[in-house]
Amino acid sequence: MSAQTPILETKDLRCVFTVRQGLFKAKKPLAAVNGVSLQVRKGEILGLVGESGCGKSTLAKILLGLQDPTAGALLIDGKPSSSFSRIDIARRVQPIFQDPFSSLNPRKTIGDIISLPLRVHKLARRDEIRPKVLDIMDLCGLSKRFYESYPNQLSGGQRQRVAIARALIMRPELVICDEPTSALDVSVQSQILNLLTDLQKELNLTYILISHNLAVVEHMATHVAVMYLGRLVEQAPTDELFRNPRHPYTRALLDSVLTPEPGMGVPDSQLGAAFPNPIDPPRGCTFHPRCPKAMDICKQAAPTPIVSGAGADYDMVECHLYGPQEARAA
Amino acid sequence: MSRILEVENLRVDIPLESGTLHAVRDISFHVDKGETLCIVGESGCGKSLTSLALMGLLPTKAIRTANRLSLGGRDLKTLNETQMADIRGSRMAMIFQEPMTSLNPAYTIGNQLAEAMLRHRKVNPNEARERAIYLLEKVGITAAASRLGQYPHQLSGGLRQRVMIAMALMCGPDMILADEPTTALDVTIQAQILHLLANLQKEFEMGLVLITHDLGIVARVAHRVAVMYAGQIVEEGTVEDIFRRPMHPYTQGLLRCIPIPGKTARGAHLGSIPGMVPSLIGDLKGCAFANRCPHAFSDCNTTDVALRDASGGQRYRCLLSQEAATQNAREAATA
Ligand SMILES: Nc1ncnc2c1ncn2[C@@H]1O[C@H](COP(=O)(O)OP(=O)(O)OP(=O)(O)O)[C@@H](O)[C@H]1O
Ligand SMILES: Nc1ncnc2c1ncn2[C@@H]1O[C@H](COP(=O)(O)OP(=O)(O)OP(=O)(O)O)[C@@H](O)[C@H]1O
Ligand code: SF4
Ligand SMILES: [Mg+2]
Ligand SMILES: [Mg+2]
Numbered sequence: 001m002s003a004q005t006p007i008l009e010t011k012d013l014r015c016v017f018t019v020r021q022g023l024f025k026a027k028k029p030l031a032a033v034n035g036v037s038l039q040v041r042k043g044e045i046l047g048l049v050g051e052s053g054c055g056k057s058t059l060a061k062i063l064l065g066l067q068d069p070t071a072g073a074l075l076i077d078g079k080p081s082s083s084f085s086r087i088d089i090a091r092r093v094q095p096i097f098q099d100p101f102s103s104l105n106p107r108k109t110i111g112d113i114i115s116l117p118l119r120v121h122k123l124a125r126r127d128e129i130r131p132k133v134l135d136i137m138d139l140c141g142l143s144k145r146f147y148e149s150y151p152n153q154l155s156g157g158q159r160q161r162v163a164i165a166r167a168l169i170m171r172p173e174l175v176i177c178d179e180p181t182s183a184l185d186v187s188v189q190s191q192i193l194n195l196l197t198d199l200q201k202e203l204n205l206t207y208i209l210i211s212h213n214l215a216v217v218e219h220m221a222t223h224v225a226v227m228y229l230g231r232l233v234e235q236a237p238t239d240e241l242f243r244n245p246r247h248p249y250t251r252a253l254l255d256s257v258l259t260p261e262p263g264m265g266v267p268d269s270q271l272g273a274a275f276p277n278p279i280d281p282p283r284g285c286t287f288h289p290r291c292p293k294a295m296d297i298c299k300q301a302a303p304t305p306i307v308s309g310a311g312a313d314y315d316m317v318e319c320h321l322y323g324p325q326e327a328r329a330a
Numbered sequence: 331m332s333r334i335l336e337v338e339n340l341r342v343d344i345p346l347e348s349g350t351l352h353a354v355r356d357i358s359f360h361v362d363k364g365e366t367l368c369i370v371g372e373s374g375c376g377k378s379l380t381s382l383a384l385m386g387l388l389p390t391k392a393i394r395t396a397n398r399l400s401l402g403g404r405d406l407k408t409l410n411e412t413q414m415a416d417i418r419g420s421r422m423a424m425i426f427q428e429p430m431t432s433l434n435p436a437y438t439i440g441n442q443l444a445e446a447m448l449r450h451r452k453v454n455p456n457e458a459r460e461r462a463i464y465l466l467e468k469v470g471i472t473a474a475a476s477r478l479g480q481y482p483h484q485l486s487g488g489l490r491q492r493v494m495i496a497m498a499l500m501c502g503p504d505m506i507l508a509d510e511p512t513t514a515l516d517v518t519i520q521a522q523i524l525h526l527l528a529n530l531q532k533e534f535e536m537g538l539v540l541i542t543h544d545l546g547i548v549a550r551v552a553h554r555v556a557v558m559y560a561g562q563i564v565e566e567g568t569v570e571d572i573f574r575r576p577m578h579p580y581t582q583g584l585l586r587c588i589p590i591p592g593k594t595a596r597g598a599h600l601g602s603i604p605g606m607v608p609s610l611i612g613d614l615k616g617c618a619f620a621n622r623c624p625h626a627f628s629d630c631n632t633t634d635v636a637l638r639d640a641s642g643g644q645r646y647r648c649l650l651s652q653e654a655a656t657q658n659a660r661e662a663a664t665a
Contacts, residue, residue, distance in 0.1 A: 187583065212520075242591070
């Protein structure tokens with residue numbers, strides 16, 4: 001594997017669900033992920049942001065092998081994911097989900113919960129399990145005494161640490177964090193973010209960080225991908241994206257961030273309220289009904305991705321405002 | 331300005347096998363017409379129980395006591411369940427974090443929106459329907475009329491949340507209690523909903539109590555802020571005072587925990603508040619924050635701490651003098 005090979009890559013990934021809107025209505029397709037191409041290189045933290053319902057969690061599930069894509073390719077270390085067994089994927093990619101309350105089985109001890117992946121995939125002998133678990137608990141700042149405890153005896157932050165320990169016990173290369181701190185209060189959030197930062201350095205981890213909290217994404221991520229209605233509409237290194245957001249949706253997102261500055265009021269994103277129906281997406285650019293800069297062409301033709309840079313400098317925007325010429329000149 | 335909500339010495343106690351859990355410990359606050367009070371604080375500090383206590387929706391085993399609980403001059407303590415249900419439907423509405431707690435899966439959105447209004451206001455079904463459509467559009471739901479026939483499970487989480495906000499506004503209440511109303515939503519929808527709440531609030535002079543962990547929201551929408559810790563209010567003041575001159579060590583700690591765009595270096599450690607909240611079962615001795623406080627001294631573990639006044643109506647519950655607290659606030663701001 002060359003240094004350039006992304007540890008994870010998707011090519012035109014799609015995931016279409018069929019849903020029924022009313023009791024007697026016909027089933028219709030809903031493209032939750034609609035042609036997503038991205039790359040994650042070792043040591044990066046890719047922040048994935050976008051409207052609720054735009055397909056972030058579905059994408060995460062595909063990357064974890066928990067949901068089959070309808071079309072497109074998923075490459076792990078440059079090889080098709082189909083050439084890996086479930087265990088191989090689980091060893092490389094692990095999730096941390098949002099809700100530390102419902103994602104832990106209330107009837108199992110913390111030791112059992114953290115060791116579950118080892119036992120499921122038969123990756124450790126019986127006598128190895130306890131020391132391995134205590135090791136990872138220590139790394140995640142969980143006291144040994146919780147080994148025999150149950151989830152309801154732990155605070156929210158401690159439970160999220162358990163979820164992190166459970167993900168890391170497999171020693172994955174890539175951890176997909178889907179809203180890892182949104183159920184937590186800010187004092188616990190800061191502990192968990194600090195822990196994720198330390199673990200990344202210590203274990204040379206790579207993260208995909210899904211979050212609605214753009215301050216958290218700006219703080220943690222090296223790269224950001226912005227998603228709208230199943231597609232990536234902009235990708236750029238973090239500094240670049242926050243300094244110079246190009247896609248009108250990215251701009252609206254950044255304009256909507258509520259920084260803790262009293263007296264500034266709530267910004268008006270000027271997006272309008274024409275929220276798209278994913279079953280019947282708008283023609284042309286799917287963002288056009290809400291876009292403050294929409295032109296005639298936006299109503300007719302879907303824009304194609306304009307790419308510049310490569311590797312860690314890769315950036316992409318998909319919007320008619322940026323013709324190929326301009327993007328190359330920039 | 332006139333008071334809409336007044337709360338004095340509210341307590342919520344929950345008897346448990348291991349003793350009585352004092353979840354809310356003598357808190358007092360008020361909200362004026364058109365005013366937004368934000369309540370922030372550690373998870374488990376009693377924020378939700380405070381709002382449920384006001385609504386008369388506490389879990390059955392919880393015991394509520396208060397010296398005063400009044401809404402628009404009406405004493406809520408003396409109301410029976412029917413009268414309270416009437417208040418809930420029309421004068422004081424609550425928006426929960428989890429919309430399915432207040433939406434009934436068996437009825438259409440349209441029926442649920444109209445019902446509250448038909449019961450509490452003299453309107454005909456057509457008027458109720460019109461208002462439902464008007465409010466659904468206001469909260470950003472397109473093709474509102476066609477949504478009226480849908481059931482809650484047919485909507486995404488974000489849509490359900492907006493339906494619930496519309497429902498709370500149906501009767502034009504005097505007071506709204508919102509418990510993490512936008513936590514599950516992305517920032518553009520969050521901004522739109524907060525914008526909407528602020529506008530409606532101004533227009534109809536509603537009082538708003540907004541419970542949130544998000545200090546960005548607090549900074550942008552609050553007029554005043556109450557900071558809770560372990561069932562008590564530990565600091566209260568105008569939003570400017572709380573952010574520019576936080577007097578209580580817990581408030582100072584909270585403000586250090588969040589990344590500030592452009593200020594905190596990428597991947598650098600954020601501030602944190604090590605340690606854990608004390609058990610709320612039984613009495614607390616000394617300051618509830620003492621075991622986590624960087625400024626604690628020996629008296630903090632033994633002396634009961636009362637709220638003390640700082641200038642500008644700001645109050646804080648700490649043994650440190652105003653000079654010492656201001657000094658710490660200054661250091662916290664430059665750290
Ligand atoms: N199993 C499923 N069957 C049908 N539709 C689904 C299914 N899972 C997700 N969807 C739909 O796919 C779309 C994307 O959902 P997804 O959960 O990926 O969004 P998300 O970006 O994670 O949203 P949020 O920020 O609210 O978590 C939504 O419209 C959702 O309703
Ligand atoms: N039905 C109940 N039985 C026993 N204890 C309860 C019950 N409801 C709440 N509590 C306890 O009362 C305390 C206050 O709970 P509350 O829900 O008000 O916290 P909160 O401030 O809203 O927290 P969060 O920010 O996590 O929502 C907590 O310690 C909680 O565990
Ligand atoms: S009273 Fe003492 S322990 Fe409590 S906040 Fe003040 S200094 Fe800290
Ligand atoms: Mg999701
Ligand atoms: Mg709560």
